[in-house]
Amino acid sequence: MLLSNLDLLATAPGGVARLRELILTLAVQGKLVPQDPADEPAGVLLQKIRAEKDRLIAEGKSKRDKPLAEIAEEEKPFELPQTWEWAPLGEVVEIVRGITFPANEKTKEEAPGRIACLRTANVQEQIEWDDLLFIAESFVGREDQKLQLHDIVMSMANSRELVGKVALVKQIPHSQATFGGFLGVLRPWQLEPRFVMALLRTPYARSTLIDSASQTTNIANVSLGKLRPLAFPVPPLAEQSRIVTRVEELMRLCDALQAKGQLQATQHAQLVSTLLGTLTASATPEELAENWQRVAQHFDLLLDRPEAIDALEQTLLQLAVRGLLVPQDPTDEPASILLARMCTEKDRLIAIGQIKRDKPLPPITDEEKPFELPVGWEWVRLGEIVLISSGVTLGRKTAIPSPVSLPYLRVANVQRWHLNLSSMKEVVIDQSELARFQLLNGDLLITEGGDWDKVGRTAIWRDELQTCLHQNHVFKARGISTVWNPIWAELYLNSAVARAYFASSAKQTTNLASINMTQLKDCAFPVPPLAEQSRIVARVTALRRLCADLRQRLAEREAVQARLAEALVHEVSLA
Numbered sequence: 001m002l003l004s005n006l007d008l009l010a011t012a013p014g015g016v017a018r019l020r021e022l023i024l025t026l027a028v029q030g031k032l033v034p035q036d037p038a039d040e041p042a043g044v045l046l047q048k049i050r051a052e053k054d055r056l057i058a059e060g061k062s063k064r065d066k067p068l069a070e071i072a073e074e075e076k077p078f079e080l081p082q083t084w085e086w087a088p089l090g091e092v093v094e095i096v097r098g099i100t101f102p103a104n105e106k107t108k109e110e111a112p113g114r115i116a117c118l119r120t121a122n123v124q125e126q127i128e129w130d131d132l133l134f135i136a137e138s139f140v141g142r143e144d145q146k147l148q149l150h151d152i153v154m155s156m157a158n159s160r161e162l163v164g165k166v167a168l169v170k171q172i173p174h175s176q177a178t179f180g181g182f183l184g185v186l187r188p189w190q191l192e193p194r195f196v197m198a199l200l201r202t203p204y205a206r207s208t209l210i211d212s213a214s215q216t217t218n219i220a221n222v223s224l225g226k227l228r229p230l231a232f233p234v235p236p237l238a239e240q241s242r243i244v245t246r247v248e249e250l251m252r253l254c255d256a257l258q259a260k261g262q263l264q265a266t267q268h269a270q271l272v273s274t275l276l277g278t279l280t281a282s283a284t285p286e287e288l289a290e291n292w293q294r295v296a297q298h299f300d301l302l303l304d305r306p307e308a309i310d311a312l313e314q315t316l317l318q319l320a321v322r323g324l325l326v327p328q329d330p331t332d333e334p335a336s337i338l339l340a341r342m343c344t345e346k347d348r349l350i351a352i353g354q355i356k357r358d359k360p361l362p363p364i365t366d367e368e369k370p371f372e373l374p375v376g377w378e379w380v381r382l383g384e385i386v387l388i389s390s391g392v393t394l395g396r397k398t399a400i401p402s403p404v405s406l407p408y409l410r411v412a413n414v415q416r417w418h419l420n421l422s423s424m425k426e427v428v429i430d431q432s433e434l435a436r437f438q439l440l441n442g443d444l445l446i447t448e449g450g451d452w453d454k455v456g457r458t459a460i461w462r463d464e465l466q467t468c469l470h471q472n473h474v475f476k477a478r479g480i481s482t483v484w485n486p487i488w489a490e491l492y493l494n495s496a497v498a499r500a501y502f503a504s505s506a507k508q509t510t511n512l513a514s515i516n517m518t519q520l521k522d523c524a525f526p527v528p529p530l531a532e533q534s535r536i537v538a539r540v541t542a543l544r545r546l547c548a549d550l551r552q553r554l555a556e557r558e559a560v561q562a563r564l565a566e567a568l569v570h571e572v573s574l575a
Contacts, residue, residue, distance in 0.1 A: 014562075016254055016257050016258045016261065019254055019257070020251065020254050021202070021203050023247060023250045023251065023254070024198050024199075024201055024202045024203075024247065025202050025203065025204070027195075027198050027243050027244075027246070027247050028195075028198060028199045028202055028204075028233055029078050029079075029080075029233070030080060030081035030084055030233070030235060030239075032243055032246050032247065032250075033239065033242045033243055033246050035081050035082070035083055035239065036236075036238065036239065037083075039083060039236035039237075039238045039239055040236055040237065040238070041083040041085075041236055042083060042084050042085040042234040042235055042236050043085050045190065045191075045234065045236065045237055046085055046087055046091075046092070046234060048190060049091070049092060049189040049190050049191075050091075052189060052190065053189065062094075065090065065228075068088040068090050068091055068228060068229055069088070069229070070086075070088075071086040071087070071088065071231045075231050076231060077204050077231065078204075078233075080233050081235070083235070083236050083239075084233055084234060084235050084236075085233075085234045086231055086232070086233060086234070087232050087234050088228060088229050088230065088231070088232065089186075089227060089228060089229070089230040089231075089232040090224075090227070090228025090229065090230075091232075092188065092189055092191055092232055092234060093152075093186045093187060093188045093189060093191070093196060094144075094186070094187040094189065095184055095185070095186055095187075095224055095227060095228065096144050096145060096184060096185045096187065097156070097181070097184050097224070098145070098156075098178070098179040098180045098181045098182065098183040098184060098185075099117070099135075099139050099140055099141065099145055099178055099179070099180065099181060100139075100180075100181040101135050101136075101139040101180075105135055105136060105139070106133045106134070106135050107133070107134050107135075108132075108133065108134070109134060110134050110174070111134065113136060113137060114134040114135060114136055114137065115134065115135060115136075115137045115140060115146075115174075115176050115177065115178055116129075116132045116133075116134055116174040116176070116177040116178070117132065117133045117134065117135050117177070117178050117179065117180055118132070118147070118153060118177065118178070118179040118180065118183060119132075119133055119179075119180045119182065119183070120155050120157070120158055120162075120180070120182050120183065122153075123153050123154075123155050123165055123166070123167045123183065124167060125167065126167050126168070126170070127153060127167045127168070127169055127170070129171075129173050129174075132174075132177075133180070135178075137176070139178075140178050145178050145179070146176055146177065146178055147169055147172055147176075147177040147178060147179060147185070148169070148187065149169055149170070149171070149172065150168065150169060150170075150187075150188075150193040151168075151169040151185045151186070151187055151193075152166050152167075152168055152169075152185065152186040152187075152188070152193060152196060152197055152200065153166065153167050153168075153169060153179060153183055153184075153185055154166045154183065154184045154185070154186060154200070154222070155182065155183060156182055156183060156184045156221065156222045157181075157182040157219055157220070157221045157222075158182070158219065158220065159218065159219070159220065160210060160213070160215065160220045161210075163209065163210060163213050163220040163221070163222055164200070164205070164206060164209035164210060164213070164222055166186075166197060166200045166201065168193060168194065168197050184222075184224075184227075186200075190237070191234070191237070191240065192237065192240035192241055192243075192244055194244040194247075194248075195235070195240040195243055195244050198243070198244065198247055199232060199233070205230065208230060209222050209226070209227070209230070212226040213226070265305070268305060268308070269307065269308075269311075271302070272302055272307075272308045272311050272312075273311070275295050275302060276295070276311055276312060276315045278291045278294070278295065279291050279292060279295060279315055279319060280315055280318050280319065282319070282324055284324070285323075285324050285325075285326070285327045285328070288319065288324045288325075303550055303554075304554070305554075306551060306554060306555075309547050309550050309551055309554070312547060313543075313544060313547045314495075314496055316540065316543050316544075316547075317491065317494070317495045317496065317540065318495060318496050318497065320491060320495075320536050320539070320540045321491065321492050321495045321497055321498075321526060322371050322374075322497075323373065323374035323377060323526075323528060323532070323536075325536060325539050325540065325543075326532065326535045326536055326539050328374050328375065328376060328532065329529075329531065329532065330375075330376075332376060332529035332530075332531045332532055333529055333530065333531070334376040334378075334529055335376060335377050335378040335527040335528055335529050335530075336378055338483060338527065338529065338530050339378055339380060339385070339527060341481060341483055342385055342480055342481040342483065342484070345480055345481040345482075346480045346481070349480065355387060355480075358383065358521075361381045361383055361384055361521060361522065364379045364380070364381060364524050368524050369524060370497050370500070370501070370524065371497070373526055374528070376528070376529050376532070377526055377527060377528045377529070378526075378527045379524055379525070379526060379527075380524075380525055380527055381521060381522055381523065381524065381525065382477070382489075382520065382521060382522075382523040382524075382525040383520070383521025383522065383523075385479070385480060385481075385484070385525070385527070386444070386477040386478060386479055386480060386484075386489070387477070387478045387479075387480060388475055388476070388477050388517055388520055388521055389436070389475070389476050389478075390472045390475060390476075390517060391408070391409075391437055391469060391470035391471045391472045391473070391474055391475075391476065392408055392427050392429055392433075392437050392469055392470070392471050392472060393471075393472045394427060394471060394472075400428060400429070400430045401430055401432075402430050402431035402432065403428045403429070403430065403431075404428070404429060404430070404431050404434070405426045405427070405428050406426060406427065406429065406434075406467055406468065406469050407424045407425070407426050407465060407467075407468050407469070408424075408425065408426065408427045408437075408468065408469040408470055408471050409424075409439075409445060409468065409469070409470045409471065409474050410425065410471055410473070410474065411447045411448070411449075411450050411454055411457075411471075411473050411474060413474075414445045414446075414447050414457055414458075414459050414474055415457060415459060416457050416458065416459065416494045417458075417459055417490065417494060418459055419445070419459050419461070419464060421464055421465070424465075427469065427471070429469065434467075437469040437470065438467060438468070438469060439461040439468050439469065439470060439476065440461070440478065441461065441462060441463045442460065442461070442462075442478075442479065442484075442486045443460070443461040443476050443477065443478050443486075444458055444459075444460060444461075444476070444477035444478070444486055444489055444490060444493070445458065445459050445460070445461055445470060445474050445475070445476060445477075446458050446474070446475040446476075446477060446493065446520060447473065447474055447475075448472075448473045448474065448475060448514050448515060448516075449473070449506065449507075449512060449513050449514025449515060450512060450513075450514075455499075455502045455503065455506050455513050455514065455515055456493060456498060456499060456501075456502035456515060456520075457494075458489075458490050458493040458494050459490065460486050460487065460490050475517065475520055477489070477520075483530060485530065485533045485534065485537065487537045488528070488533040488536065488537055489525070491536070491537065491540055492525065492526065493523075498523065501523055501524070502515055502519075502523075505519045505522075506519075
């Protein structure tokens, strides 16, 4: 049943990872390979382990641990085959904690008298040996704190998701190596180490260790007191070998399925990029209509992944801002007349002292224009048609004569296309500053920066709160004239064209980027006829709603796949 349903499991969301978990679960429950009645039973193996431990204790080579209680019936998570036995983990493996040393004693360079030391970051799917610490060998107090081949290294202190993570020592590329205090080593007594590894990677063991770990603010810790009593299923030694052979064979199959899925994802992304590229290469609405018909025939193949729908939506925005998404109407009043009315209104407001005259912005050069405009459109700089202002600076030390505490928007509140008002904060300003920082219906909110995706993120204020301000890392852009469509501006500033401008203009540090007010004002901004702006906005709104519907249907389909895969996993594990 497992092999016959691989396609379902592999294509479900997270399917290959679930398949790996299922293989390990079946392995440690004795359901992956048949039992052989001729095998020496696990009870005999446990007697040999106890005899070996008693001999080493008698010779002074090992210390006697505190005895562990037998596994009670209610502690057994599943039924075992007849020849298997339950034992506490601490009875069948030796557990050694890592060494401690002062922080100033570690180096990244190997030197005489120093020993390689593993740390938490080295414990991945396998031991990674390329980023080691080296410490003085004198910090290794006991011989058993030196790594041995086939040791299982466990992360004893880590984040909650990673605590208890294990990797097998298959090689030691240094003459000697040890391990740090956040790690522990498990050395199986006469057991197949790869079987112990399989058990420790099962959902059963992982969840048990995570749930029993003590938790501080950021770190979870697995104690020996919780690790040693872990219920461990012990198969006959011969069966352990057969199990790990089968596990490794099936894991290679999972590797192939994962590689196939990654290749398919890459090929699919290339196909989507190529076909959507034919749309953006269209020079006229008529040419776009022809190309759209060709591409639309393959939408069932293209739009079967969330990232493909994202790419389609970005393509539609790119077509919209270039004037290719709706046909032009020669009877529309051209943008030049609209801009003249805006200019007249701006001069009037300056004359009555309502706004100040800014320093004139330079003309837009041909090199700055990202694309050719349709007839009737015009290029302007954003600062010529809107008033752009900064917000409240937090933590001001000056006295506030008439204080008032009001909610304000931070960068985190301003997403693309929408505002997230779930975690609002308040700031105290003087009553006289309210008109300067208060948001009005239709204001554009544009983020100054942060990580790359946050630069120039734009949303519209639609009076979501009665009174609200904005902080100085969020610009406010307000139309000068009533003949202004903020939704068109939001559409353009969130498009790939504007985002490319912000990326190229932003001040950059290692991980952050930001734009200043001058760069925002200088942004080249296309102005269509006002009537065409409305048609474009309506068309984009409808198409974005369609994309949202496609995402919803895809999510529902993936949820069904996940439930089917879950049912299959459950059925197989109970078989």
